[in-house]
């Protein structure tokens with residue numbers, strides 16, 4: 001471990017903390033959910049109404065202004081484990097099924 | 105004539121070592137895909153397979169580092185991946201190995217710093233690919249990706265150091 005290592009690593013840590021702070025202050029609650037399949041926007045739903053969205057391979061849920069992937073038949077289950085999203089710009093991605101849930 | 109023979113034997117030996125290291129990478133990568141670090145951010149991995157490339161860079165075997173890393177990425181994409189996951193792996197892998205090769209020349213950094221920076225750049229490259237393929241929303245993951253890149257990178261560097269020590273002890277590597 002050299003001095004340069006410590007300087008470099010702590011600089012990156014400080015930078016990422018500042019960036020996180022910046023993002024947190026500018027993050028807003030989103031209003032609509034956009035469902036994209038094969039990178040094409042297919043459906044739009046308001047986050048105001050709770051509902052379940054059945055897609056070919058995935059099931060998404062809107063509840064209390066938050067969106068999550070309830071079920072997916074993909075092998076890695078990354079989309080299901082991503083958890084809830086609600087802020088503008090956040091998304092849940094199911095790469096194997098080419099499904100994207102994006103908040104606008 | 106004998107010298108040429110010795111030379112080609114060295115080449116074969118070197119190729120065999122690269123192939124061995126590639127298969128080690130694949131197994132480590134597979135184990136990692138089972139044990140996941142999902143509580144940090146979706147898709148975060150420790151990237152222990154990168155320690156092999158890191159060790160090769162430190163041994164000044166630039167060709168080997170590039171060869172092993174590329175074959176690891178291509179083979180694991182064929183075995184477990186998709187074209188999109190290949191894009192992610194390829195961008196992260198090439199950027200981090202290139203960065204490590206360049207940073208190796210910096211006197212002020214040790215293995216840990218070189219590998220830490222490699223990890224960060226790996227994640228920045230993947231974040232950029234994510235923005236292109238998925239959308240600008242991926243940028244929200246950047247802070248956590250930077251942080252996990254440093255932590256994982258330093259861990260990878262530590263492992264690379266151990267690997268080098270073992271290799272040197274056994275004296276088998278040309």
Ligand SMILES: [Zn+2]
Pocket residue numbers: 072074076077078079080093094095096097
């Ligand atoms: Zn999925």
